[in-house]
Amino acid sequence: MDHMWTLIIFTLLTRFHNLAVPEYVCWDEVHYGKMAGRYLNRTYFTDAHPPLGKMIIAAAGRLTGYDGRFSFENHGDAYNTSSWKVHYFGMRASSATLGSLTISLLHYTVKRLTGSQLAAFLSSALMIFDCGLLTLSQYILLDPILLFFMSAAIYFKAESSNKLSSFKLYSKSKRVAFPVISWCRDMLRCGFCLGCTVSVKWNGLFTAIFICFWTLWDIWSCRKATIFARICLLLGSAVFFVILPFLVYVSTFAVHYEVLNHSGTGDGFHSSLFQSCLKGNPLHNTSMPSHVAYDSLISVKFHQPSRSGLLHSHDRLYPVDIMPFPYQQATLNFHKDANNFWEVVYPSEVEMRYFAEESYHNKSGAEVQLLKSGNFLKLRHVKTGCYLHSHVRKAAFTPYDQIVSCHKNSLHEAKMNEIWRLDIASVTDDAVTLDCLNTQFRLVHANTGCSLRSTFQVLPDWGSNQYEVTCTNNQQISMRAMWNVEQHTHKKLNEESIVPCQMSFWDRFMESHATMAALHLHSAPADISQTSSAWQWPIYSKGQMLTEDEHGVRVYLLSNPIVFYINIWSLATVFILSASRHLKFKPNNPKLYAYKNYFSHIFECIDPLHFQYCQLFVLAWALNYLPFLVMPRVVYFHYYYPAMLCNCCLSGCFYNMIFEGASVRLSQSCNYKFSCLFFERFFITVYVFCLFVPFYLYFSLAYGVPSSSYNY
Template sequence: MDANLRQRHTYSKLGKHTLPTEKKPFEDSSIISTSKRDVDTPIGRIVFSLITCLAFFTRFFKIWYPYEVVFDEVHFGKFTSYVSYLQRTYFFDVHPPFAKLAFAFVGWCIGFDGQFLFESIGDNYIQNKVPYIGLRALPAILGSLTVPLIFLIMKESGYGLLSCTLSAAFILFDNAHLAETRLILIDAMLIFFITCSFYSYIRFYKQRHDEFSREWWVWLLMTGVSLSCVISTKYVGLFTFVTIGGAVAIDLWNLLDINRGLTMASERFFKHFLARAFTLLVVPFLIYLLWFWIHFAVLTKSGPGDDFMSPEFQATLADNPMTMQAVPIQYYDTITMRHRDTKVFLHSHPDKYPLRYEDGRISSQGQQVTGYPHNDTNNFWIIVPAQVSPQEVYKDRVVKNEELIKLKHVVTSTYLLSHDVASPYFITNQEFTTIDEESAFGDRSDDATFLLKIEGGNKDTEFQSKAGPFKLLHYPSKVAMWTHPKVLPDWAFLQQEICGNKNVLQLSNIWYVEDILDLDPTRLPSDMPRKPKSIPFWKRYMELQAKMFLHNNALTGSHPYSSHPIQWPFLIRGVSFWTKESTREQVYFIGNFIGWWINVLMLAILAGIFCGDQLSTRRGLSILNSAFRTRFYNSLGFFFLAWAAHYFPFFLMGRQLFLHHYLPAHLASSLVSGALFQFLFTSTVEGPVSQRFVQGKPAVVSQRIKMPLLAYCFAALIISGLVGGFIFFAPFTYGTPGLDVDGILRRKLLDTYELHWAK
């Protein structure tokens, strides 16, 4: 038996399935090195400690300021206030509950009574005795820990001290990451767990020569738990699943290499597959479900989120109008209807639409149908069956979901109608008017017919007052009855326009019945309290999931600070978070332009190297040595996959997007920059000189990474630039001090920066 076969035989007896002689050089950084890298020296530990201390210092510096509600603290602060977890009142949000539960838990721990409402930007925390610093401390701690985790990711990936320091510095001195971590916002939590996912997976991957060992299982399970926390914070966490999933798929594919000793029929291969499937899919899903179970267990009372849910769901909440005041609506009841968003009543009066509108368009000159904010007899409508039938047939019969109806205006004895005539303000929307009874049941019967769609209802759902949100769809044209805050001119007495909206899924199409007039006392709800109903967890969970995805996709309206993905890497636009006119202070969300533009340059260089290598290889040449190429595609490829997976999907989205959506991709690009820096400045990649076995593991005698003096100069220059850029924008990040006009103008690097008091 020659030496090579003896080595194979020895390794096989150890129970390993990767043959070291078949292994490509430099394939991974998990090998045992007999020389100490600079990152493991006392200097390396000092740098790591310094970076960690600076992270906590920058994140907690003046965390008490501003002492007012800032930007989306209005939104996420509510989840710890009286309308949510601390008061157990039901709310609705498009994000999963994990991060909000974490804030509520912190609020409970620090004694927050939940009475502060977080109603608007600028509300004073100190005057209202809100322990806001404790709430801000949660994202600040997680944001601080993210920085040393970046350092450790680079270290565990086999990079030297300079690369580790640079990648961490890109996050440490970034103004955008800092701004998100100092406020009651959930993106710091999202980014922290994304970083944990990357770190855990790299630690797991390094254990692959010790498969199914304790450490192997621990880091694989930690990857799954981290992934669950990511997706349980925001649904963009799906992109992190794509990143890890892509790496796992490649790993499993490599396991099928015949040189690994695992065949398609190998029981060991399927153990690998099942282990990954269980820990990276099943475990995260179970943890994800746990947060929703806690969410439902805590929120047991009626609250502002009731209207988003089906009547059946609302009936599970204590003190809900569905259980307290809801009355089934019968045919020929006289009702009033209100728009859920603007609260106006569906209204009509004898006055007609003008012959011509201001833009010259001609109307139908029909009776006006408008939205009116006050109680009035012109708000009364009778609900009647769409088909001509003796009244006795429908008398005392409850109206149900998806039935065809007509609405009779009580005062003018006319019927609601929509037709193919443009509305006063929207040429794409249909006009709503009324017609006489003969036409409504004669030649224009279809135009006066509407389909009742109860939100979340099924065929047997009864139409009820108070708690039965519905859409009224015009039967022939399928447009939804809709209104908006802009009032009509004097000819309509400054009332709101009612028109037909072709976007049926739009959330602002929803109405509800405010009252039933002249209600028979026998139909009134009993004074006895009604016990909330109980429905299975899975049914509530599936309904909430559907509502969350629907409403998230419906966030398509314009916003003054929204931006497009193509603008993010170049910091074309920021977001105004908070202003204080008396001191000319402001919090403006913008990144460190030095770091962001260097990352863009590094991504471009990476793409250039990849294209050059592929082209040269195609022509039978090789511009990269095997050591460089292996590390380039394995390690840098993983970081690039993370960047691409967290960036390019946003181009497919139609919802509102903001600069903070790029932060996970920016984090990944910082890993790319640090790794590529080492490749650009050293021709010696840590790798094997000779192979042997140490304690049953493949080991190498490795070379130290020797960085030239030029690399240290460039690193010092980059870090100095990062510090300078950070300090330059610090007044906008910390909200203090206020700047004069010249100071603001110097920081207005682009005309697209909407800075206050810049003139």
């Protein structure tokens, strides 16, 4: 009996029912809907995830009428009002479609591996009746796209694995025709889907690692194949599962840079050279003097992979408890304004005698003296006339660093703390000049030897919520305290056209990944109550609120508890059975030896091939779940769903294995002929009933039914 069409129809009905509700921005739609609009408007943004998932959402929106003008600014923003109508249904429908296809793909995967229609039905029923998986499939999210490509990769790998299971190519005894073309086709599809999986979220790497382990196990199982044949299989698998996914992954970024070629809100995360590649950015196709000299007006940028900003000052003073003297604040500002400009000033002859035996002052008589590595300088804030200053006093929030400020003090001791030494990175020749955009340098305090940097500690209201700037004596931190000149003017230097986008594709690719990695590490939740710990996921300890009920609708990411209990039972049992096969029981311990006999009887009743696939899905679950236990970032309950799908496949294989063994035993033990068909139908009826009851009780939380209709 083929249950597939029944499953497909029921899956589509559950995923598309009430898809337009709630009619406002819900949960992470505020991020991914906004990013889809950026793709349609071609304005650059920065995100912690690779671009493919957002591009698919944008394509779905474009095909269904979304024009990218709706901002997705806040949670709860209405899609349809008297002023505008947003075509958001198509983007949600793409998630629902991919969510439905995910279940179909895994159904066929289990069927292909075990050869059992019942095992496939048991697995897919767990996925269909899980309220959490239903919820994820109804919103504009990356998770349905990730789960679809993950399922497709596993399905095509199962296809190729079946072809390899009877592999006898170049056998020592005889040669058997091997379907090379169809095997390569399945491997090609699997590799492409793996690349797409990683291109949606980096979590897809766990699936890629699982596929590689599976492939190595397949090749090792070809015991009749020659060494040459195994090497050929290994090299072919490396091409399909390493090189091809990498090319797919890189290609998504090439499309990403080509589409997002206009300046946007994500510019500030990147270096000045990266920003010069974006149309509309002040650094794109601009003109300025290429070399910096004394008397130049400059803005200087401190760039780190996750954040950056411009050296800034304003007429606000430090609080008295932090700085008892009336000194201006020196901060790092994300935005570009007039307070970011500084004039490069000569230290006086008297000041220079304090630091050097011989003054490097302009003895040549040239009108302009270019800055070189090792030169001393002072930075005067253009708008307030104060000089950048540091002295031995702890910073506001970083006590092991010195405070940095601005002031106009005329005392000689104070003026000594205004002088900085220019230290250009990676140069051995002091004749190298300071160039705009390209040259990275350190500003070393001449009096104390500390290096100017930003801690990216956000200052409170008295600091306008800008970043803290300090001066560090830590040598390791000093080596990374790099600045560059972003904007530059000089009265006596001719302006030159700056070549746009001086970065190669690979330079932009590497900088983007450094930024993405830093965003992952420094991610902070908007609401800490929505986070969870990875140990809570398998035991179903905590769900996740998606919308509150102040808008009349409540949506809660709540999975079916019976699904989780079925999954955790199958997982624990397979673990115990697997361990029992590898434990050695000593005959002199009767109790333990009795356990060995007990497990031996169990293994006599089960299909070893089915148990092998159970172990395979345990590996898939472990690789998709265990890394989150040690991951140094905030995690959420919905991160568990790739592992949960693998657990559902494991449960289908496991309970089918138990059912087949039990039906054979019952048939042998009964005096009359036992009806396996009746037993199967009874088993399916009870199984579906146990899944449907909690699904019926909790489905309203997934669909976003008005909260006034229910007693929550």
